[in-house]
Amino acid sequence: MDKLKPIPYGRQSIDKADIEMVSNVLKTDWLTTGPMVKQFEDAVATYCRSRYAVAVNSGTAALHCAMYAIGIGPGDEVIVPPMTFAATANAVVYQKGTPVFADVYPDTLLINPSEVEKKITPKTRAVVAVDYAGQSCDYDTLRQIADDHQLFLIADACHSIGGSFRDRRVGSCADLNIFSFHPVKHITTGEGGMVTTNDKSLADRMQRFRNHGISRDAAQRQAADSWEYEIEELGFNYRLTDFQCALGLSQLKKLDTWIKKRNEIAKKYTHFFSTRDLVSPLKKHNDIVHAYHLYIVQLDFEKIGKSKPEVFSEFKSLGIHLNVHYIPVHLHPFYRKNFATFKGLCPVSETAYEKILSIPVFPAMSREDIYRVCSAFAGLLPGT
Numbered sequence: 001m002d003k004l005k006p007i008p009y010g011r012q013s014i015d016k017a018d019i020e021m022v023s024n025v026l027k028t029d030w031l032t033t034g035p036m037v038k039q040f041e042d043a044v045a046t047y048c049r050s051r052y053a054v055a056v057n058s059g060t061a062a063l064h065c066a067m068y069a070i071g072i073g074p075g076d077e078v079i080v081p082p083m084t085f086a087a088t089a090n091a092v093v094y095q096k097g098t099p100v101f102a103d104v105y106p107d108t109l110l111i112n113p114s115e116v117e118k119k120i121t122p123k124t125r126a127v128v129a130v131d132y133a134g135q136s137c138d139y140d141t142l143r144q145i146a147d148d149h150q151l152f153l154i155a156d157a158c159h160s161i162g163g164s165f166r167d168r169r170v171g172s173c174a175d176l177n178i179f180s181f182h183p184v185k186h187i188t189t190g191e192g193g194m195v196t197t198n199d200k201s202l203a204d205r206m207q208r209f210r211n212h213g214i215s216r217d218a219a220q221r222q223a224a225d226s227w228e229y230e231i232e233e234l235g236f237n238y239r240l241t242d243f244q245c246a247l248g249l250s251q252l253k254k255l256d257t258w259i260k261k262r263n264e265i266a267k268k269y270t271h272f273f274s275t276r277d278l279v280s281p282l283k284k285h286n287d288i289v290h291a292y293h294l295y296i297v298q299l300d301f302e303k304i305g306k307s308k309p310e311v312f313s314e315f316k317s318l319g320i321h322l323n324v325h326y327i328p329v330h331l332h333p334f335y336r337k338n339f340a341t342f343k344g345l346c347p348v349s350e351t352a353y354e355k356i357l358s359i360p361v362f363p364a365m366s367r368e369d370i371y372r373v374c375s376a377f378a379g380l381l382p383g384t
């Protein structure tokens with residue numbers, strides 16, 4: 001019976017310390033827009049070696065803040081990869097900009113800088129790099145391109161907190177760096193997100209944007225003993241609560257241990273797959289610390305003689321839950337209809353989509369869990 005205990009592709013870890021931190025905040029006066037928000041922001045900024053951090057209530061809101069802060073509007077183009085969660089591109093559309101898709105490398109599924117260059121037009125304003133699966137993009141080459149063309153460089157680092165690129169921590173590689181604290185990500189606040197930056201004026205704009213465009217927040221008004229505020233621009237309510245920030249602070253303490261654990265699991269998988277011809281993990285570069293939000297394998301379904309849905313249900317019957325990250329964003333009907341995207345636009349992503357599977361990786365995975373996943377693959381592959 002225990003053999004069938006389901007193994008999800010990812011899940012959160014919550015301990016007593018987390019629960020205590022949250023319940024302590026629930027006993028205070030500040031449930032939202034209080035001291036915990038600043039503490040969490042400072043802790044993440046320090047961790048990432050970035051100057052400023054702005055907490056918001058989702059990774060999607062963080063992307064929207066970023067697009068707003070750099071002034072994306074009608075007519076502006078923003079280059080994004082198709083191998084990402086749709087929110088990366090959707091945030092451009094929230095600001096009435098146009099997402100332009102640049103294809104990825106076949107071995108890492110990270111955005112390919114030479115594809116980015118091909119997509120630059122006089123209307124291009126920014127490039128969003130997605131640290132797919134937890135591996136950092138080539139921020140040196142992307143920086144060069146961004147500087148040459150006077151573009152903003154944005155890192156969608158929702159997969160890569162805790163990782164690094166060369167001597168830089170994730171969160172300090174681009175002009176604006178985006179995090180998500182959804183339960184499936186490395187550290188969670190339930191829902192939540194953050195943007196880190198070294199640019200004070202961008203940070204200020206995002207702080208106003210998350211709070212209706214109001215010049216002073218509640219704490220600032222209280223400190224100034226004044227009811228006065230002004231709406232200077234149109235914003236949203238994207239605020240993150242204090243008890244969520246308390247959870248985030250508590251989780252952040254464990255991030256390094258968890259990244260290590262994820263790397264240990266990945267190492268075991270990589271070793272296991274190294275002798276299997278029909279399954280290949282993505283390539284990992286040597287000059288990065290991989291955060292392994294996902295462990296992706298590419299399968300030759302044709303040679304295995306089974307379809308993706310068949311493999312899915314076979315694994316499910318063994319209690320192993322697989323996933324696919326992602327359906328290339330430009331193939332979604334919304335993008336086809338509104339941005340005239342089509343099959344064939346990004347062939348590398350489209351071919352990869354046919355082959356990829358996300359297999360379980362999360363810090364609480366036991367040796368037995370890893371063994372079960374590997375055994376399921378051994379059973380799937382002829383002659384292994």
Ligand SMILES: *Cc1c(COP(=O)(O)O)cnc(C)c1O
Nearest residue numbers: 058059060085087158180181182
């Ligand atoms: C999770 C994720 C987001 C969105 O974050 P939410 O907190 O779910 O809004 C955006 N981009 C990528 C790459 C993600 O993985």
